[in-house]
Amino acid sequence: MLPRLEYIKQARVRLGITQRKLASLTGVSTSMINQIESGRCKPSYDTARKIFEVLGSLEGKTSMKAGDICSRHLIYVQKDERLHRAIELMRKNSISQIPVFDASKVVGILTEDGLAKIMVEKDEMELKDVRVSQVMESPPPQVDVSTPAKALIPLVRFTRCVLVSEKANVIGIVTITDTLKMVE
Structure with a gap:
């Protein structure tokens, strides 16, 4: 049709x-x-x-593809790492979310909003021994590098980020800021 x-x-x-x-x-x-x-x-x-x-x-x-606009310097944490390490990486790199991996497989994500909720619920002493896997959220969606970038805009607005993969390996991340590259 x-x-x-x-x-x-x-x-x-x-x-x-x-x-x-x-x-x-x-x-x-x-x-x-x-x-x-x-x-x-x-x-x-x-x-x-x-x-x-x-x-x-x-x-x-x-038309631009997901691989054209994604940030290829992917900052991530492993699920068994301490939460403090993830927060340190997020602050040091000025990022609002960080993917969580189990070896090479994406298993979740940590977001500023999610961390703020946890910090309200637990005191600082309780947070010292918390592992990333205990507080991570569901993993973000993944798309192939050849996905049209325009198709990512509604998805990123809803999920805040999208992981970009090539041959089943995650190679980058697209955030709302990355979608602005389409205007350049």
């Missing part, structure tokens, strides 16, 4: 190409592209498919 025809103009404008350029890439006349975009003409299925294929290939070449 093809996308709606209104998408043709939106995609063309977003890509910054003219009707003439789209027409030459698809083998359709400029007049036909104009008529399709204005709603005066309904193209055949084959013509519409060809237009969408060209637009899709152009978007694939120009």
Whole structure:
């Protein structure tokens, strides 16, 4: 099933190409592209498919991927480490969340909000012997390096961070700040 025809103009404008350029890439006349975009003409299925294929290939070449915007210097802790070590790493590196691993597998995350709740519940003496695994939250979602960066924006807004993997190995993290790289 093809996308709606209104998408043709939106995609063309977003890509910054003219009707003439789209027409030459698809083998359709400029007049036909104009008529399709204005709603005066309904193209055949084959013509519409060809237009969408060209637009899709152009978007694939120009759009950023998760691997392009992720921070590849991943700071993390192991689940058996003391909570104080995780807090120290977070403060030293000015980060608001830190992934938790069990060897090479992601098993959770520590966040500033989660740590604030724990600190309210326990006094400082109780926190000295707490292990990361005792207070970590569920792990954040993971995406492949080739995932379109635009698809990450709603996910990051909801989960605060997304881990980026390549060949099943976590290689980076995307936070809300990282999504701003798409504007540059």
